Amino acid sequence: MYPELQGRVALITGAGRREGLGEAMARRLAEEGCKVVITDVGAAKGEYMPESAVGTGSEMQSIVDEIITAGGDAAAFNCDVLNPAEVAAAANFAVETFGSLDIWVNNAGIGYLMKPIVEMSIDEWDTVLGVNLRGVFLGIQAAARIMIEQGRGGRIINIGSQASKSGFGHASAYTSSKHGIVGLTRVAAMELGEHGITVNTICPNHVTTGLGAWQNSHFSGVTGRDMNQYMADMRARIPLGRPGLQEDIAKACAFLCSDQATYMTAENMNVSGGEEYH
Ligand SMILES: NC(=O)c1ccc[n+]([C@@H]2O[C@H](COP(=O)([O-])OP(=O)(O)OC[C@H]3O[C@@H](n4cnc5c(N)ncnc54)[C@H](O)[C@@H]3O)[C@@H](O)[C@H]2O)c1
Structure with missing residues (x-):
């Protein structure tokens, strides 16, 4: 536990x-004593993002209610990261509701448009890059504007992927967007360091x-393996012998927010059981 996180927003x-990873990070930061703003699109967002694949208003609110029941502080806000006005409004909501903005986690992402390059439409490419990379840019911008004005630093954490470091077939847009986050992290860390704001990617x-369950089902089909074989193959190539858990990512997030990570910025940190090591 990191007592210094008590009261941070x-x-x-x-x-x-x-x-999702976002829920796990929200819960962990709330356990650390942070006041947490849970944002998500709140409703279906068209063909690629049906209600079953997005955080709905009632899901968001029920996570908030559970955090409050457990003694934490939380609020929900609808925010589509494709929309600059909604991203800025979410940042303002945090300040209006809890008095400041200290930590911003760019977690929103989609990984459903998995096709060979020759079959990928421009709209599909734009949708993935829009949510996964432009959305991270907008989040960094909105958070940084407030954190600079507050004048007491801050933490920005992006959620990249193993696809930030390695290429994956049928994932041209996803892999490009997640590689893009690596470069964006480095630039944001350079620009924001003088303000005491660290920027790192997990x-x-x-x-x-x-999302992960959908990908397992999709790629086991694409590679012609049944699910048991697909998961056994996955475990076999991970030195620690198992896929990640939501709490593994939440632990890394809490660490990067804590005073243990004051001198870490511009990092694109693998949390992969050793599967990815560069
Ligand atoms: N699960 C994995 O194996 C894995 C691995 C590496 C990276 N990631 C990344 O972790 C992040 C979270 O993924 P997850 O696995 O928890 O999936 P998830 O589908 O549970 O969560 C993704 C969330 O993003 C939200 N979202 C989608 N489009 C949005 C938009 N336009 N605006 C705001 N929110 C939007 C969804 O509503 C959903 O709540 C993503 O960036 C994903 O790429 C996941």
């Missing part, structure tokens, strides 16, 4: 879907969230 994008390997 943290906003997490894409944190409204049950079993790069998970596989975690069986709602």
Whole structure:
């Protein structure tokens, strides 16, 4: 536990879907004593993001209610990271509701448009890059503007992927967006260091969230393996012998927010059981 996190205000994008990395990070930061703003789209966002794949308003609110029942402090806000006005409004909501903005986690992402390059449409490419990379840019911008004005530093954490470091077939847009976050992290860390704001990215390997379960099913099919074989092959290539858990990512997030990480910035940190090591 990190007592210095008590009372800090943290906003997490894409944190409204049950079993997601965003929910896990929100819960962990709330346990650390942070006041947490859970944001997500709140409703279906068209063909690629049906209600079953997004954090809905009622899911967001139920996570908030559970955090409050457990003694924490939390609030929900609808924010589509494709929309600059909504991202800025979310940042303002955190300040208006809890008095400041100290931690911003760019977690929102989509990984459903998995196709060979020759079959990928421009709209599909734009959708993935829009949510996964432009959305992170907008989050960094909105958070930095407030943190600079507050004048007491801050922490920005992005959720990259193993696809931030390695290439994956059928994932041209996803891999490009997640590689893009690496460069964006480095630039933001350079620009914001003088304000005491650190910017780091966590790069998970596989975690069986709602998105992760869809990817397992999709890629086991694409590679012609049944699910048991697919998961056994996955475990076999991970030195620590298992895929990631939501709590593994939440632990890394809490660490990067803590005073243990005051001299860490511009890092693109693998949390992958050793599967990814560069
Ligand atoms: N699960 C994994 O194996 C894994 C591995 C590496 C990286 N990641 C990354 O972790 C992050 C969280 O993924 P997850 O596995 O928890 O999936 P998830 O589907 O549970 O969570 C993604 C969240 O992003 C939200 N979202 C989608 N489009 C949005 C938009 N336009 N605006 C705001 N929110 C939006 C969804 O509503 C959802 O709540 C993503 O960035 C993903 O790429 C996941």
